[in-house]
Amino acid sequence: MSSNGNEKHVKVLILGSGPTGYSAALYAARAELQPVVLTGLQLGGQAALTYTIENYPGFPDGVGGAQLGELFQKQAEHFGAVTEFASANSVNLSQRPFKVEADSGDYLADVLIVGTGASPNHLEVPGEVELTGRGVSYCATCDGWFFKDKKVVIVGGGDSALEEGLFITRYASSVTIIHRREEFRASTILQKRAREHPKVDFILNTVVTEVVGADKMEALKLKNVITGEETTYEADGLFIFIGHTPNTRMFQGQLEMSDLGYIKINDKMETNVPGVFAAGEAADPHFRQVVTSAGMGAAAAIQATRFLEAEESSVIVE
Numbered sequence: 421m422s423s424n425g426n427e428k429h430v431k432v433l434i435l436g437s438g439p440t441g442y443s444a445a446l447y448a449a450r451a452e453l454q455p456v457v458l459t460g461l462q463l464g465g466q467a468a469l470t471y472t473i474e475n476y477p478g479f480p481d482g483v484g485g486a487q488l489g490e491l492f493q494k495q496a497e498h499f500g501a502v503t504e505f506a507s508a509n510s511v512n513l514s515q516r517p518f519k520v521e522a523d524s525g526d527y528l529a530d531v532l533i534v535g536t537g538a539s540p541n542h543l544e545v546p547g548e549v550e551l552t553g554r555g556v557s558y559c560a561t562c563d564g565w566f567f568k569d570k571k572v573v574i575v576g577g578g579d580s581a582l583e584e585g586l587f588i589t590r591y592a593s594s595v596t597i598i599h600r601r602e603e604f605r606a607s608t609i610l611q612k613r614a615r616e617h618p619k620v621d622f623i624l625n626t627v628v629t630e631v632v633g634a635d636k637m638e639a640l641k642l643k644n645v646i647t648g649e650e651t652t653y654e655a656d657g658l659f660i661f662i663g664h665t666p667n668t669r670m671f672q673g674q675l676e677m678s679d680l681g682y683i684k685i686n687d688k689m690e691t692n693v694p695g696v697f698a699a700g701e702a703a704d705p706h707f708r709q710v711v712t713s714a715g716m717g718a719a720a721a722i723q724a725t726r727f728l729e730a731e732e733s734s735v736i737v738e
Contacts, residue, residue, distance in 0.1 A: 426526060430456045432724060433520060433529035435508050438465020439710045440535030440700025442492035442501075443717030444724075448533075449499035451725040455533075456502045458522055463505070464489025465537050466664070466701070467710050471561040471587045476710050485561065488710070508536075513674045513693050531724045534671065534683060534691075534698040535717055538664035538708075543575065547631030548660075555637025556658045560584035567657045569593045573640060575628055576661035577601060582610040584661055589619040596655070598623045600645060623653075631658060666702045680705060689720035697724055 432448045434441045437459035448455035462468060470485035479488075493503060506524035517528035540558040542548060548556055557563040564587060572592040574585040577599040585595050597614065602624050604611055614620050623642070630641040632652070639654045666681045676684040676692040682705045683698040685691055691698050699716035701708050 427519075427528050428456075428525060429517065429528045430454065430530070431728065432456070432531045432533065432721070433458070433518075433527050434533045434535060435520070436460050436465060436535030436537055436700070436702070437463050437493065437503065438467055438489070438535060438537050438700065439492060439714040440537065440702075440717035440720075441465070441533075442489075442496045443714040444533045444535060444699065444721040445496035445501035445717075446492070446499060447718050447721035448724065449496055449501040451721070452500070453531075453725065453728070454500055454502070455496075455721075456504055456527070457496070458508050458520075458524070458527075459503060459505050460507050460536060460667075464493070465535075465713075466540075467713075469559045469561050470583070471564075473710055492714075508670065511670055511674065513671075513696055516695055518696065530695065531728060532696045533717070533720045533724060534668075534675075534696065534702055535700045535713075535720075536667040536702045537713075538666045538701040540660065541663045541665055543628055543660055543662065545628055545630050547633065547637075551631050551633050551637045551658075554635065555633060555656060556631055556660070558660055560587050560659055563657075563659075564588045564591050567592050570656035571654070572596070572657040572659065573598055573628075573653070573655045574659050574661065575599075576663075577604045577606060578661065578663070579606045579610055581661040582606040582614045584659060585620060586610070586613055586617060588659065589617055592619065592657070595620050596623060596653075597621070598626050598628065598642070600627050601625065628658070664701065664708070666705075668702050678705065688723045689716060690723065695724075695727060697721075 432453045432455040434457045445455045468486045468489040472482040474482040506522045508522045510521045512519040520527045568591045574597045632639040683703040685703045689697045697720040699720040700713035
């Protein structure tokens with residue numbers, strides 16, 4: 421990493437420190453490209469907030485999300501990757517090297533790998549924002565312990581909702597899973613576990629319309645989407661798992677995106693801007709797994725290496 425005035429010049433700059441970012445960093449480091457990883461707000465990405473990851477190969481008994489993140493980081497750094505505990509605030513992709521303004525200073529990058537991931541969606545109902553941290557949460561691993569012997573509600577119908585709901589049963593006296601549909605998107609094995617668990621019950625075809633409470637959450641207002649019936653449901657905690665939105669806003673107008681904000685890439689992780697690659701949940705609306713994000717990160721770094729090699733060889737030929 422060389423400094424040009426107040427700007428640090430790097431060959432490969434990686435945005436995001438989840439499975440995508442550190443897999444990319446591992447491959448780029450082994451190619452001796454001295455990659456720099458800007459961690460973003462959550463070291464280890466969303467995966468670090470998951471209590472146990474059971475479906476990452478090589479860990480037959482599961483592995484803690486934070487622990488897996490630490491292993492990714494340690495391995496990448498072992499080969500020369502550098503971690504900067506900072507967030508990118510803006511990017512200029514109009515010319516190379518690309519300019520990235522971050523908390524830790526400005527960077528000029530020959531190649532940029534975007535692994536900024538996605539953030540949890542909100543219900544957007546009255547009381548949700550005001551009572552976040554006072555009963556409302558988006559991370560069971562972070563906050564489950566605070567609900568020992570309490571009555572907890574989970575909203576969502578995918579793997580995350582059921583996984584985190586089952587996790588919270590180790591603390592809560594009861595867990596009620598509220599889902600707006602009759603059917604769940606979650607895997608069959610998770611549905612079976614949840615339905616068989618003595619602490620778990622379900623309220624289906626129902627949405628939360630308000631979070632009620634003064635200093636802390638006291639109840640939820642619910643509405644049945646079929647009958648229109650409205651009820652009040654007393655509970656101590658609400659955990660929301662209704663999907664994620666890609667963290668790609670800073671690339672709007674510079675990278676091609678889908679209507680949902682996912683960065684468009686080809687099968688080589690290339691964006692519409694040569695030298696900019698994207699991988700993981702910032703570009704993946706379909707799979708959104710730790711293992712696929714890691715694979716995409718590795719692919720992005722391999723392609724970035726080839727991109728730089730091709731560039732160097734063309735300079736030598738000239």
